[in-house]
Amino acid sequence: MFSTVVEAIQARQTARQRLIVGIAGPPGAGKSTLAARLTEVFADGVVVPMDGFHLANVELARLGHADRKGAPFTFDLHGYAALLRRIREHPDEIIYAPSFDHVMNEPIAGSIPVHPTTSIVVTEGNYLLHWDAVRELLDLTVYLDAPADERLAGLIERQRSKGLDAHDALDWVLRSDEANARLVQESAKLADLHLFR
Template sequence: MPIPTLTVTDAVARAADLAAGGGRRLLGLAGPPGAGKSTLSAALQQQLGTSMVVVGMDGFHLANAELIRLGRRDRKGAPDTFDVDGYVTLLARLAEQRAPLYAPWFARDLEESIGSAVLVDPGTPLVVTEGNYLLHDAFGWGAVRSLLHEVWYLRLDDDERRRRLVRRRLGHGDTAEHAQHWVENVDEPNARLVAAGLERADRIVTMS
């Protein structure tokens, strides 16, 4: 059975329905690096306001010092460079939340996570969590899918997606040569892993 496809406008309307459905809903936005997960999260936030909050998977990046110790710093963003158990534990807490809690946030300009940076109120009906590996099934990621009410896969033209990734790295002070190298040798292998989980998505959102 084909996976339903949404425009961004459709996605906003669907998210509003989830927020109005009663109780707590967890919505996942998955997709390869540069597909527009943060962009769609911001669009949803603008329309839904205080009825939703964004809790990013990237807040669970392992610290750079730990990645260096593990010998994984040169491929930060791969599935085994996150605190997956911590992320799964937070999602489980969010599903049953009865008191305010704080989630971490990833500061892209610092390339580090900041703990207890995002307040989640128990009365907020919709939690949107976005990240590459919500539909992945290795390194412990398989536990994520069952905790989310819906997961949408974001699809963007690959050439445009790669251009945006390079542009983003340049915007954070990277050199053109290193930015291109990182996108080709780190982001793109990860993108192929992410794409393998597409069939487990509830909907596909076409980004532009």
């Protein structure tokens, strides 16, 4: 599985062009892990996560969407697309991207530098294929999925690590994460590569 992605990246690499690789898939599929592994192979690569474009918790509360954090409308889609476009069109600049702090459950602005020497940018998130404005900026798209029972177990554990009890963690996963997963799965057919871990 992993070697397939590495080979696809190598086939698309040129000496003069920065490559933007997008990894999409449902919550809990392993997108962040795959992205991190790719930057171990491609030492001049960097991960720019879609999660850095979550709206802040205070804004989600103001909008009445705190209980749906992770749904498409809880992200700054246009800011995300604008950053990817800037990364593509201005390879000679240092460009700062946001990350996401899973302990604070908040995005952190300007925490990931994309240097002129960065030849591969790996971006990962649920909706890369779903959003045309993002998909058109990607040179290679990968859809990653995993067995549902493994995904659900990992997602429940993720919510438990945030302080939810078993009941509330399961409720969040079934109500929010799985609703998002169904939407993400609809766009799987748009990916260049399909992987199942």
